[in-house]
Amino acid sequence: MDTPSGKLVRSHCVGTTAVVYASDYLNKLTGEKIERECRRQLNCGCRALVIDFSDTKLVNSIGVSILLGIIDVAEKSGARIAFSDVNSQTVQLFEMLGLTRHVVLAKDEREALLNLSHFETTPIVH
Amino acid sequence: MELSTQKLIHTFGALADLGQEIAGTGDFTEMVRTSMHLLLGTLALRRGAVVECTGDGPLKCVAVWGLGDQMFSGFEIEEAEKQAFLSGEATESLVQNTASANAFLNRHRDKLAAEGIELVFPMIVRGEVTGLILLGGKASGEEFSNDDFETIRAMVRHIGVGIHTHRLLEQVAQRAEENRRLYDELRAIYRDTVRAFAAAIDIKDKYTQGHSERVGKYSEIIAREMGWSEEEVEGIQIAGYLHDIGKLIVDRDIINAPYNIDAKLSSELNRHPSAGYEILAPINHPYADIPLMAKYHHERLDGRGYPDGLTDEQIPMGAKIVSLADSFDAMTTDRPYRRRRSFEDVVRDLRENSGKQFDGKVVAAFARAILKEVKGETKERRITKMLGKTYLEGEHVPTLLGDLISDLEEEVSRKGAKAQSF
Numbered sequence: 001m002d003t004p005s006g007k008l009v010r011s012h013c014v015g016t017t018a019v020v021y022a023s024d025y026l027n028k029l030t031g032e033k034i035e036r037e038c039r040r041q042l043n044c045g046c047r048a049l050v051i052d053f054s055d056t057k058l059v060n061s062i063g064v065s066i067l068l069g070i071i072d073v074a075e076k077s078g079a080r081i082a083f084s085d086v087n088s089q090t091v092q093l094f095e096m097l098g099l100t101r102h103v104v105l106a107k108d109e110r111e112a113l114l115n116l117s118h119f120e121t122t123p124i125v126h
Numbered sequence: 127m128e129l130s131t132q133k134l135i136h137t138f139g140a141l142a143d144l145g146q147e148i149a150g151t152g153d154f155t156e157m158v159r160t161s162m163h164l165l166l167g168t169l170a171l172r173r174g175a176v177v178e179c180t181g182d183g184p185l186k187c188v189a190v191w192g193l194g195d196q197m198f199s200g201f202e203i204e205e206a207e208k209q210a211f212l213s214g215e216a217t218e219s220l221v222q223n224t225a226s227a228n229a230f231l232n233r234h235r236d237k238l239a240a241e242g243i244e245l246v247f248p249m250i251v252r253g254e255v256t257g258l259i260l261l262g263g264k265a266s267g268e269e270f271s272n273d274d275f276e277t278i279r280a281m282v283r284h285i286g287v288g289i290h291t292h293r294l295l296e297q298v299a300q301r302a303e304e305n306r307r308l309y310d311e312l313r314a315i316y317r318d319t320v321r322a323f324a325a326a327i328d329i330k331d332k333y334t335q336g337h338s339e340r341v342g343k344y345s346e347i348i349a350r351e352m353g354w355s356e357e358e359v360e361g362i363q364i365a366g367y368l369h370d371i372g373k374l375i376v377d378r379d380i381i382n383a384p385y386n387i388d389a390k391l392s393s394e395l396n397r398h399p400s401a402g403y404e405i406l407a408p409i410n411h412p413y414a415d416i417p418l419m420a421k422y423h424h425e426r427l428d429g430r431g432y433p434d435g436l437t438d439e440q441i442p443m444g445a446k447i448v449s450l451a452d453s454f455d456a457m458t459t460d461r462p463y464r465r466r467r468s469f470e471d472v473v474r475d476l477r478e479n480s481g482k483q484f485d486g487k488v489v490a491a492f493a494r495a496i497l498k499e500v501k502g503e504t505k506e507r508r509i510t511k512m513l514g515k516t517y518l519e520g521e522h523v524p525t526l527l528g529d530l531i532s533d534l535e536e537e538v539s540r541k542g543a544k545a546q547s548f
Contacts, residue, residue, distance in 0.1 A: 060167070061140035061143065063167065064166075065166040065167035065171075068166070068167075072192055089132075093136060097265055098268070101267060
């Protein structure tokens with residue numbers, strides 16, 4: 001999938017979990033691309049999402065708002081969501097704003113997949 | 127980094143982005159949507175909407191996030207509720223506060239609460255409620271703090287001004303478009319009036335009906351071929367229509383004399399360019415130099431014209447064009463005392479008189495325009511329509527025109543080189 005800068009939004013599936021890679025700066029342009037990719041994966045039947053922030057240096061306000069939108073969509077679809085490899089500054093930001101109440105934070109992609117695989121076997125109770 | 131510092135940096139960053147977004151000239155709806163995202167992202171809110179007052183009560187949703195699209199159908203604000211926001215009576219923003227004096231909140235509480243809206247802020251710009259911003263769903267689950275309220279108020283003010291400015295710009299653009307349309311209409315009315323006037327001038331001369339209109343059209347064709355701007359082309363067309371307006375003050379018997387008139391009558395007739403100038407000069411025309419083109423359309427490059435005996439450089443280019451158009455029409459239409467001349471004869475006359483009576487550049491441009499039409503390179507056959515279908519027929523016509531053009535262009539470039547050597 002193309003970003004406005006011409007780069008691809010990388011993603012792949014591990015079972016029913018989709019891993020979507022955020023870009024170096026999560027703002028309006030890149031955020032909307034990631035949101036679309038997450039929606040597409042959920043529509044294709046994914047039951048869990050990992051958003052990997054290993055390349056992400058900065059997340060601005062619009063990025064936060066878009067991530068909240070992805071969390072909303074995931075919750076409505078009954079899907080779990082995890083953020084992996086988030087740098088310490090961004091972790092602080094997510095904790096301060098309360099995003100961490102809605103997502104699992106994982107050290108890396110492998111750990112995120114492991115956490116979500118545990119949830120996958122647990123029935124979702126609303 | 128301390129939490130408060132981190133929060134401050136995040137909020138400042140959002141305010142800076144908001145300022146940039148509002149100052150941009152992009153799409154209005156996108157600007158509002160992005161501004162709303164910035165506000166939501168600053169405090170990590172999951173729901174928000176920006177609704178605009180449409181003036182007569184109903185609120186129009188401009189941007190929405192995390193809410194149903196149909197939530198705002200039938201949603202309205204009453205004038206008294208707007209006044210309460212303005213007077214400071216309705217300062218309460220919390221939807222859940224049932225003790226609120228805010229009539230708008232009280233009226234819509236159930237609907238707003240059902241959608242998870244917790245806060246309602248009016249956008250007030252220049253003493254007017256321009257819309258509302260509705261927010262809810264703090265991701266942290268915490269209550270809104272005083273700092274949050276301050277941040278929201280600051281950003282709501284920014285967004286309000288942004289929306290107001292964009293709307294003003296839209297209105298300005300709309301007014302400009304209306305003015306342009308009105309101006310075009312006025313110009314069309316002016317053109318039609320001038321054409322009617324030209325017809326009135328020609329009616330005085332029973333042998334030259336349609337002459338002024340044809341001179342206008344020939345002038346337009348020549349000017350366009352010479353690369354004049356559209357406005358200048360329109361102007362010279364008008365000058366062509368009005369070039370003989372001075373004939374209105376010349377005795378009808380002199381104009382309609384079916385023979386060559388004597389010197390005295392001729393001098394009376396020759397007053398018409400100056401008389402035309404006197405008629406046209408006090409009028410504020412939407413195009414430049416129309417009176418001068420009428421005044422000088424009988425001047426010649428060799429100085430033997432009238433009324434002022436001007437020479438080449440002294441004669442405005444517009445007058446040279448009208449002069450050629452006028453003479454060409456005179457040569458190619460029947461008069462009471464002679465038949466119109468053949469095209470070969472006309473070309474011979476143009477060649478002989480280029481540099482004396484006519485400007486070679488103008489004659490060359492006219493010849494090019496005729497040649498294009500003869501060769502079928504133009505969509506319309508306007509010249510043929512004026513001259514009659516058969517007038518430009520004949521295999522020799524393109525050669526005649528081609529030779530004339532190359533001779534004149536050679537002459538013009540020779541003159542140019544000579545002028546440079548001095």
